[in-house]
Amino acid sequence: MNDTAMVDARGLSCPQPVLMTLDALRARSGGALTVLVDAEVSKENVMRAAGSRGWSVEGVEEEDGGVFRIRVAKR
Amino acid sequence: MRRSARNVFSSKGAVIGVGMVIGVVAAVLQKLGNPGNMGVCVACFERDIAGALGLHNAAGARYVRPEIIGLTLGATAAALIFREFRPRGGSAPIVRFALGAFAMIGALVFLGCPWRALLRLAGGDGNAVAGLLGLVSGIWVGTLFFRSGYNLGRGAPARAVAGWMFPALMAGLLTLRLVCPPVEGAERSAVLLYSLQGPGAMRAPAAVALGAGLLIGFLAQRTRFCTMGAFRDLLLFRQMHLLSGVIALVVAACLVNLVTGQFHPGFNNQPVAHSFALWNFAGMALAGLAFALAGGCPGRQLFMSGEGDGDAAVFVVGMIAGAAFAHNFGLASSPAGPGPHAAAGLSAGLLICLVIGLSMRQRRTG
Numbered sequence: 001m002n003d004t005a006m007v008d009a010r011g012l013s014c015p016q017p018v019l020m021t022l023d024a025l026r027a028r029s030g031g032a033l034t035v036l037v038d039a040e041v042s043k044e045n046v047m048r049a050a051g052s053r054g055w056s057v058e059g060v061e062e063e064d065g066g067v068f069r070i071r072v073a074k075r
Numbered sequence: 076m077r078r079s080a081r082n083v084f085s086s087k088g089a090v091i092g093v094g095m096v097i098g099v100v101a102a103v104l105q106k107l108g109n110p111g112n113m114g115v116c117v118a119c120f121e122r123d124i125a126g127a128l129g130l131h132n133a134a135g136a137r138y139v140r141p142e143i144i145g146l147t148l149g150a151t152a153a154a155l156i157f158r159e160f161r162p163r164g165g166s167a168p169i170v171r172f173a174l175g176a177f178a179m180i181g182a183l184v185f186l187g188c189p190w191r192a193l194l195r196l197a198g199g200d201g202n203a204v205a206g207l208l209g210l211v212s213g214i215w216v217g218t219l220f221f222r223s224g225y226n227l228g229r230g231a232p233a234r235a236v237a238g239w240m241f242p243a244l245m246a247g248l249l250t251l252r253l254v255c256p257p258v259e260g261a262e263r264s265a266v267l268l269y270s271l272q273g274p275g276a277m278r279a280p281a282a283v284a285l286g287a288g289l290l291i292g293f294l295a296q297r298t299r300f301c302t303m304g305a306f307r308d309l310l311l312f313r314q315m316h317l318l319s320g321v322i323a324l325v326v327a328a329c330l331v332n333l334v335t336g337q338f339h340p341g342f343n344n345q346p347v348a349h350s351f352a353l354w355n356f357a358g359m360a361l362a363g364l365a366f367a368l369a370g371g372c373p374g375r376q377l378f379m380s381g382e383g384d385g386d387a388a389v390f391v392v393g394m395i396a397g398a399a400f401a402h403n404f405g406l407a408s409s410p411a412g413p414g415p416h417a418a419a420g421l422s423a424g425l426l427i428c429l430v431i432g433l434s435m436r437q438r439r440t441g
Binding site for chain 1: 082161221230232304307311312314
C-alpha cells in the first residue's frame with residue numbers, strides 16, 4: 001500500500017472532507033492515509049468517520065494557517 | 076507544527092447534553108412569552124427581524140429578536156475562546172444567498188425552521204410530522220447530489236474584517252434594539268417597527284432572550300449542533316452522532332412542556348401552524364434540500380457566521396431577504412393556510428435547487 005496517500009480537503013466544508021476521506025479509505029484495505037483539512041469541525045468529523053470504519057488516528061498536527069494534518073492507518 | 080488539542084465537546088454525550096439544553100431553554104422561553112412551540116425558531120425570528128427593519132409588511136411579524144443576536148455572538152465568544160474564530164469565505168456566495176432565500180420561503184410555507192419543527196412535535200403539534208418527513212426527504216435528495224460529487228467549491232481564508240462583518244451586524248442590531256425600545260401601543264420606535272399583535276408581539280423578556288441565545292450559541296458552536304447535519308449524516312454515513320442531540324432536544328422540550336402545561340396533542344388550532352399536510356411536507360422538503368446544499372441548518376449557519384464564515388453569513392442574509400420575498404409575494408403561510416402564490420414560490424425554489432445540485436459538481440478524487 002502506498003504510505004504517502006493524501007486527501008486534500010482544505011477549503012471544503014462538511015460533508016465533503018468526510019466523503020473524500022471515506023472514498024480514499026474504501027479504495028484501500030489498509031496502510032496509511034493523510035488528510036488535510038482547515039477547520040476544526042472537519043478534523044473532528046474526519047477522525048470520527050475514520051474511527052467508525054476501523055481505521056485508527058495515529059496523529060493530528062496543526063500547521064500554520066489553521067491546517068490540520070490527520071494521519072489515519074489500518075495495520 | 077504542534078499537536079492538535081482535542082475538543083471535549085465533540086463527544087456524543089456533549090451533543091446530547093446540548094440538545095437537552097436547547098429543548099429546555101426553548102420550552103421555558105415559550106412559557107416566558109415567546110409564541111407557542113416557538114421558543115427558538117431561527118427562520119421565524121429572522122423573519123421577525125426582517126419585519127422590524129421594514130423589509131416586509133406583515134404587521135404580526137416585527138421584532139428584533141435578541142435570540143438571533145445571542146446565537147451568533149455566543150458562537151463568536153466560543154470561537155474566540157477556543158481559537159476557532161477563522162475569517163473565511165469565497166465559496167459561491169451568490170449561490171448561498173439564493174439557497175438561503177429559498178430555504179426561508181420553504182420554511183415559511185411550513186411555518187418554522189427544523190428547530191421549530193422539533194419544538195412543534197414536542198408540543199404535540201401533529202402537523203410537524205409532515206414537515207419533518209419533508210425535511211428528511213429534501214435532505215435525502217441533497218445526499219444524492221453529494222454522492223455524485225456536488226459541492227460549492229473551496230473557500231479561502233479572508234481578512235479579519237470579513238469575518239467580523241456579521242457579528243458586527245448583530246451587534247448593530249442589538250444597539251438598535253437598545254436605543255429604539257418598544258413603546259406601548261406604538262408600531263414604530265424611531266427606526267424599528269414592532270408588532271402590536273400576532274407572534275411578533277409575543278416575546279420573552281429581552282435580556283432573558285439574549286442570554287438564552289448566548290448560552291445556546293456558545294454550546295452549539297462547541298458541539299457543532301446541526302439538525303440538517305443530523306439527518307444528512309444518518310443518510311450519508313449511517314452515523315447517529317448529531318441525531319442523538321436532535322432526539323434529546325425533542326425529549327427535553329416535551330418533558331418541560333408536559334410539566335408546564337404546554338403539551339397539547341392534536342392537529343387543529345395549534346399555535347402559529349396550519350394543517351395542510353402536503354404544504355407542510357413540500358415547504359420543508361424545499362427547505363431541507365436548500366439547507367443540505369448549503370451545508371447547514373439555519374441555526375448552524377448562524378453559528379458558522381459567528382465563527383467568521385462569510386459564506387454562512389451570506390446564507391443568513393439570503394434567509395432574511397427570503398422572508399421579505401415570502402411575505403411581499405404572498406408565499407408565506409398563515410394559520411389559515413398557504414399563501415396565494417406558495418405553489419409558484421416552491422416550484423421556483425425546487426427548480427433552482429435542482430439546477431444548483433446538478434450543475435455544481437466535480438468528480439470526487441481521493
